[in-house]
Amino acid sequence: MITAIQEVTGRIAPPDEKATLRAVLRLNSLTKPPGSLGRLEALAVRLAGISKVEQPCYSKRTVVVMAADHGVCCEGVSAFPQEVTMQMAYNFLSGGAAVNVLARQGGAEVQFVDIGINGDITHPQLIDRKVRRGTDNMAAGPAMSRDDALRAILAGVQVAQEAVKNGTEIFITGEMGIGNTTASAAVLCALEGIPPETAAGRGTGIDDERLRHKISVIERALQVNTPNPADPIDVLSKVGGLEIAGLAGLILGAAALRIPVILDGFISGAAALVAKALAPESTAYMIASHVSGEQGHKLMLDRLGLEALLDLGLRLGEGTGGALCLHFIEAVCRIMREMATFESAGVSGSESV
Numbered sequence: 001m002i003t004a005i006q007e008v009t010g011r012i013a014p015p016d017e018k019a020t021l022r023a024v025l026r027l028n029s030l031t032k033p034p035g036s037l038g039r040l041e042a043l044a045v046r047l048a049g050i051s052k053v054e055q056p057c058y059s060k061r062t063v064v065v066m067a068a069d070h071g072v073c074c075e076g077v078s079a080f081p082q083e084v085t086m087q088m089a090y091n092f093l094s095g096g097a098a099v100n101v102l103a104r105q106g107g108a109e110v111q112f113v114d115i116g117i118n119g120d121i122t123h124p125q126l127i128d129r130k131v132r133r134g135t136d137n138m139a140a141g142p143a144m145s146r147d148d149a150l151r152a153i154l155a156g157v158q159v160a161q162e163a164v165k166n167g168t169e170i171f172i173t174g175e176m177g178i179g180n181t182t183a184s185a186a187v188l189c190a191l192e193g194i195p196p197e198t199a200a201g202r203g204t205g206i207d208d209e210r211l212r213h214k215i216s217v218i219e220r221a222l223q224v225n226t227p228n229p230a231d232p233i234d235v236l237s238k239v240g241g242l243e244i245a246g247l248a249g250l251i252l253g254a255a256a257l258r259i260p261v262i263l264d265g266f267i268s269g270a271a272a273l274v275a276k277a278l279a280p281e282s283t284a285y286m287i288a289s290h291v292s293g294e295q296g297h298k299l300m301l302d303r304l305g306l307e308a309l310l311d312l313g314l315r316l317g318e319g320t321g322g323a324l325c326l327h328f329i330e331a332v333c334r335i336m337r338e339m340a341t342f343e344s345a346g347v348s349g350s351e352s353v
């Protein structure tokens with residue numbers, strides 16, 4: 001299985017230099033002072049390099065929501081009971097979750113993937129890639145086996161490949177899993193050497209006392225498992241989660257096909273850190289949509305070398321921030337396609353030399 005993943009990571013190429021340069025030249029030829037569209041210009045340049053075209057267009061957009069359960073919930077680390085993962089699954093599948101609304105508004109399809117929910121779901125729209133029914137309690141031992149982590153990564157790669165075969169041109173990462181901010185914080189600690197009190201946040205809304213307890217649970221998980229920071233699969237299997245693994249696979253699979261991936265919040269960030277550890281060049285395909293209200297997310301983005309487009313205090317997950325970011329992607333693509341140049345509009349250019 002590891003060779004199948006290495007085969008995918010080996011196909012991730014750097015952004016295209018020619019398209020990158022052409023995009024810079026085009027931006028400077030458009031009727032505006034150079035650089036005046038701020039970070040949207042940097043986004044336009046990055047998208048050109050990713051998609052190998054100066055004027056990209058992303059018509060088919062897919063939010064992939066990976067859902068899984070977490071054994072560590074039995075330690076009382078979330079404000080909500082574990083059953084909510086399963087209950088919310090039906091809400092996603094019937095189109096009533098926040099991300100369904102924002103995806104509809106942004107012209108995207110939502111694909112809901114069961115990669116490790118602790119229960120059986122039947123629904124015609126469900127993508128069933130269940131690796132196992134939730135993880136084990138990472139505070140008492142490894143969350144899952146190495147084999148399970150590899151299977152979940154490969155499932156994510158396959159979801160990406162299948163969607164691209166069906167026309168997807170841009171992905172948004174999304175997830176659902178009660179307890180997954182604990183696993184994501186533990187992954188951040190283990191991979192990046194960050195102390196739990198800096199990495200952990202309030203997730204679904206825990207109070208001060210529960211946050212202190214959550215930090216102590218993460219400390220215990222790291223002590224019990226001693227994950228090897230040089231081995232991302234070891235980290236993922238010992239203190240990670242199935243949706244984190246699946247999204248890491250999705251990112252790698254997309255990057256290998258030169259498809260941009262808009263990252264959502266904290267859990268998507270943990271998946272991105274795993275993808276980066278497996279294939280550093282994959283970060284070139286990641287677009288950070290927003291800074292989550294979850295403590296640790298800004299630090300995570302710094303470690304990924306990414307700057308977020310939005311800071312709205314969102315802390316919902318699901319892919320909500322990523323779906324909102326589609327409006328900016330569309331804006332940038334239209335600027336590149338529809339704006340007049342100084343030459344075509346007969347406008348005098350800058351006098352500075």
Ligand SMILES: O=C(O)c1ccc[n+]([C@@H]2O[C@H](COP(=O)([O-])O)[C@@H](O)[C@H]2O)c1
Pocket residue numbers: 077078079080175176177178179180181182202203204205264265266267268292293294297314315316317318
């Ligand atoms: O993505 C984020 O930044 C984010 C921040 C806080 C909470 N969440 C969502 O809340 C759930 C996890 O929170 P918790 O407290 O159960 O660990 C999970 O379903 C996530 O989608 C997501």
Ligand SMILES: Cc1cc2nc[nH]c2cc1C
Pocket residue numbers: 080084088175176177204316317318
């Ligand atoms: C209701 C609810 C919806 C969510 N969506 C993502 N995480 C969530 C957590 C809860 C509790």
